[in-house]
Amino acid sequence: MTSTTPEGRLDLGAMPVPGGFFLLRDVRPTPFAATPQPGAHRHVFSYRDSEPGIQQAAVELVRRARKKIFLASFRIGDKALLNALFEAVERLRGGVYVITAWNERSLSRGLSALEEDAGADIAAQRHRFEEMTKRGIFVRGYDNCHAKFLVVDDEAALVSSANLETSALIDRPERKVTGESGILMTDAGEARRLARFFTRMWHADCRWEAPPGEAYALARRLPTRSPCRPDPPLDSRAGVIWTHDDERYILRAIHDVIDLARHEVLLATFGLRGLISEPGLLHDRLAAAVERGVQVTLLCRARNNLAGHRDEALALSALGVRVVGDSLNHAKGVIADGRHGALFSANLDGEHGLTSGAEVGVRLDGSPALAEAERYLRHAIEHADLEFVVSPTQAQLNARLGAEWRRPWPGPALAKMSVDDEAWHALAVVEAPVLYTQSRGVTRLHAGGGEWAVDGSRLTMTKTPQRASQTRDMMNSWWAGPANGDRRGFCSAVLMRE
Incomplete structure (x- = not known):
């Protein structure tokens, strides 16, 4: 009244x-610079006005391949990465395999709740797939694949929140790069686990394919039995985690990290969906953490255009969570007390990512990369250009x-x-x-x-x-x-x- x-x-x-709305803050984002990290896990990122770390890591991995390349990404479109893939397929005389969410309808339908502008530039995306198959790359489509990762020779891997396209990897004159976070792994054991995860998707989950050839032809295929199955992750150990059918290891890691928190939890996501109706997914854990005195901060994309996203942020705010919005964030992860944490491709989404679909992440407890991932997330929160305000x-x-x-x-x-x-x-x-x-x-x-x-x-x-x-x-x-x-x-x- x-x-x-x-x-x-x-x-x-x-x-x-x-209700709640994302309001502009008077801040001036500054670049983020990486620091040296020892060990088999190294944090990589994309951030406005900063070095293109994820792109460099992906291109370097592809260039070092001597046997095979497995790549999964919702969209693909970075020129430097595509050129590296084309060089690799010539060098390896094949051996480059790509899984995407592509089919004849998926990009026009789009997974708009999962990705911004999911259905945009359909003709250009189709052209890229045509170019890949003509150059000798084998492409298969898995409708529910939202994972973003790259495995080379079963020896090294890159796991991140970033689609391997320009908007997620490098700044452009017309638009700043999205904020992304990921891990470069040189642990051969973990790379092999991720390669087996890819192999299972390749055989048992992909229902579309475009084999290499002069004429691009996307055709339906019948899934077949996978020759291998990835070993499940060990709790609290640095290593690969995922969502796949009833294997909800990313959700289990989120719960475990929040439960271990004694002082602070940092969360990051692009989208929020389906959490209000399923409080056991996240709300109950966060409410218990706040009750025992844990400070919880969430960084998400500031999506005022989606009333449901604002409603989810409002419900989290009512639990005592500080919600911060950024116009470019696409990173996802959870970190507690600087000691426990994980990065992943899944949004905090009860309809896709936490309980269904195909997603990949890395648990980082005990690794030097965790401190760097935390430093990145704190920087992104501090320089976020919007804040969530209740009843403005x-x-x-x-x-x-x-x-x-x-x-x-x-x-x-x-x-x-x-x-x-x-x-x-x-x-x-x-x-x-x-x-x-x-x-x-x-x-x-x-x-x-x-x-x-x-x-x-x-x-x-x-x-x-x-x-x-x-x-x-x-x-x-x-x-x-x-x-x-x-x-x-x-x-x-x-x-x-x-």
């Missing part, structure tokens, strides 16, 4: 808007909502309006948000499903309010498409009735 006084004053800017005011949303369509209120901060009793009282009792649109010089207020026209100092109700949800639905729809020249935002004015 608006703030009212007998004198006829409505402070729309002071109205709290129910109209004034806060007017000034700081992270949305391309948001334009500051164009009218005066204090507006004296001539308005009849019915229109005034209808506006005085509506629930937030109170939105405005401005088109061809005409300004309208929208609240509670009602509408008011602003004509100079005259306010006229043109549509009677019905339900607050109608205006919230209007706001949520604004993320779906362009404004067509309309100005949109939140009315933060103080209205004074003349």
